[in-house]
Amino acid sequence: xxxFELFGLPIGFQxxxxxxxxxxxxxxxxxHPDKFTQANEFEQEEALEKSAIANKAFTLLxxxxxxxxxxxxxxxxxxxxxxxxxxxxxxxxxMELNEAWMDADDDHxxxxxxTKVKNIENEIFSPIKTYLETSSVDTIxxxxxxxxxxxxxxxxxxxxxxxxxx
Numbered sequence: 001x002x003x004f005e006l007f008g009l010p011i012g013f014q015x016x017x018x019x020x021x022x023x024x025x026x027x028x029x030x031x032h033p034d035k036f037t038q039a040n041e042f043e044q045e046e047a048l049e050k051s052a053i054a055n056k057a058f059t060l061l062x063x064x065x066x067x068x069x070x071x072x073x074x075x076x077x078x079x080x081x082x083x084x085x086x087x088x089x090x091x092x093x094x095m096e097l098n099e100a101w102m103d104a105d106d107d108h109x110x111x112x113x114x115t116k117v118k119n120i121e122n123e124i125f126s127p128i129k130t131y132l133e134t135s136s137v138d139t140i141x142x143x144x145x146x147x148x149x150x151x152x153x154x155x156x157x158x159x160x161x162x163x164x165x166x
Contacts, residue, residue: 002074003057012137013071013148015061025055066151070136077145084153093120094161101165110165117162124154 004011007023036043040065072078097113097120100139104110128151131144140148 003061003070004074006054006057007061009061011071011074011138012134012136013064013067013132014135015067016135020058020061024054024058027051046069054144068132068148072145072149072152075137077143077149078152084149086153086157090154090157094157098164114162115166117158117165121155121158124151124158127151 002011006027007020008082009015009019009023028051031047031054033044033048036047039047060070069078073080097116100113100116101110104113128144128148131140131148134140137145
């Protein structure tokens with residue numbers, strides 16, 4: 001069972017937070033370990049496990065950054081520890097940005113590089129924006145899911161670059 005199923009939600013990049021919270025509270029009311037203090041050891045462990053899974057699922061589904069790879073994974077488009085090859089053009093552009101950052105000798109030059117990174121982020125987000133705004137991934141084609149995967153890896157790369165720039 002995936003986290004969306006756990007909370008009775010459609011698999012999507014957008015989560016109805018009110019519905020999520022209500023489902024989480026229902027699960028916690030039913031399985032919180034404090035309610036099982038008088039139960040046998042097996043029931044206590046089972047309640048603890050259910051509560052822990054619900055907490056982990058709730059945390060993940062509240063994070064848009066975590067939802068994207070999770071949805072790709074449960075839909076079979078992303079594998080753990082996958083080695084994804086970004087296009088040589090994109091990697092060359094990233095190398096040029098790194099060089100521009102290293103050559104930036106004042107705040108204005110650094111801001112120009114940061115602006116270029118933000119523009120790239122907008123460029124890669126634009127084609128998949130409508131996909132990420134849908135409430136269910138069932139309407140997204142395989143091609144669309146592959147575009148989202150490409151976006152995920154590019155965004156991850158850009159985030160790492162921005163972290164290095166700070």
